[in-house]
Amino acid sequence: MTTDVNSLDTVRLAAYLESVIAGFQGPLTAEKFTGGQSNPTFLLKARSGEYVLRRQPSGSLLKGAHAVDREYRxxxxxxxxxxxxxxxxxxxxxxxxxGSMFYVMSFVQGRIFWDPALPELPSEQRAPLYSEMIRVLATLHDVDVNAVGLGDYGRPGNYFERQVGMWTKQYRAAETETIAAMETLIVWLQANLPAADDQLSLVHGDYRLDNLIFHPAEARVLAVLDWELSTLGHPLADLAYFCMCLRLPSVGHISGLANKNREQLGIPTEAELVAQYCALRGIGTIANWPFYLAFSFFRLAAILQGVLKRSVDGNASSDKAAQVGKMAGHLAQLAVALFENDR
Incomplete structure (x- = not known):
């Protein structure tokens, strides 16, 4: 048995998978995917084909984090x-x-894009990809959660009230220093929670460009990846998170389009993407949009603070974890600017 997040006991694993997956045949090799800070992910190559394994990292874990069992469900x-x-x-x-909980899924061959400016594509192919991303998100939010057995996948009550409380606790548990902007942001979010409404759907929780696999030649999503943060909640949380990612600076580990000319690139504006989503789902104008954006910055900052804490504790799955984790303060500053500039 191995407890190293960068390696697997392939002999033991192959024997186990042969006993639980129909048609699986070893021997197998395992190669860890680069990138990602949360759950170590491996490409398994076996005699019966290629698979993907996602496991929890080893070591002490924050309560509720790295929920690979929820991803599988x-x-x-x-x-x-x-x-x-x-x-x-x-x-x-x-x-x-x-050495830890894990699941195995199919390996989907396709394109993964990391830069939202899509420099590898001609300008006329960029808008269709963004339109497809919004279409898939709207499709996700229209899923009847009771019909697919996910009616108990989240807790009842005001989603944003629960989320602000939960991520505040997660942030406090991973706090390594006082970040003034995070303190300001936590107070503002608690004071500006939107009233509860009847919008409830399955939310992905980390819906962004690099968590999607596209068809090798078409503007079509073949697979949405990384469901660790999924739950039942308010669909606007996903939409705002997707738009928040586009507002990030174009440099850094998590890149955005903050200082890019969208018109020149052929990429739709945030307003156009939000309008497409609302049209697909048959909803009207979104009130209090700055709150949803600020919440998205806050939650990502809390997640990255957890990445930094794991790095400090020696449990990170990437050697870039410390660098990525230090982005938490900058994200909090961007969130505070959303409502301070609106005064």
Missing amino acids: VLDALRDTGVPVAHAYHLCEAPEVI
Whole structure:
């Protein structure tokens, strides 16, 4: 058994997978994907084909974090809904197999883009990709959660009130120093929570460009990846998070379009993307849009603070974790600017 997040006991793993996945045949090799800060992910190459394994990192984990079992449940529930996802083969909750909980899914071959400016594509191909991303997001939010067995996937009550409280606790648990902008942001969010409404859907929680696999030649999403943060909640949280990612600076580990000429690039404006989403879902104008954006910055800052804490504790799955984690303060400053500039 191995407890190293960068390696797997492939002999033991192959024997186990042969016993639980129909048609699986070893031997196998495992190669860790680069990138990502949360759950270590491996490409498995076996005699029966290629698969992907996602595991929890080893070491002490924050309560509720690295929920690979929730990822597996969502993938399995969405397989026939029109939301493009990988095929979920098996969830192993017994840590003795490889040292932590893990699941295995199909390997989806396609394109993954990391830069939202899409420099590898001609300008006329960029808008269709963005339109497809919004279409898939609207499709996700229209899924009948009760019909697919996810009616109990989240807790009842005001989603944003619960989320602000939960991520504040997660941030405090991972806090390594006092960040003034985060303190300001936490107070503002608590004081400006929107009233509860009847909008409830499955939300992805980390819906962004590099969590999507596109068809090799078409503007079509083949699979939405990384469902660790998914839950039942308010669909505008996903939409605002997607738009928040586009507002980030174009330099850094998580890049955006803040200082890019969208018209020149052929990429739709935020207003156009929001309008497309609202039209697809049949909803009107969105009130209090700055709150949803500020909340998105806050939550991502809290997540990155957790990345930094794991780096400090020696449990990070990437050697860039410390650098990425230090972005938390900058994200909080961008969020504070949203409402301070609106005064």
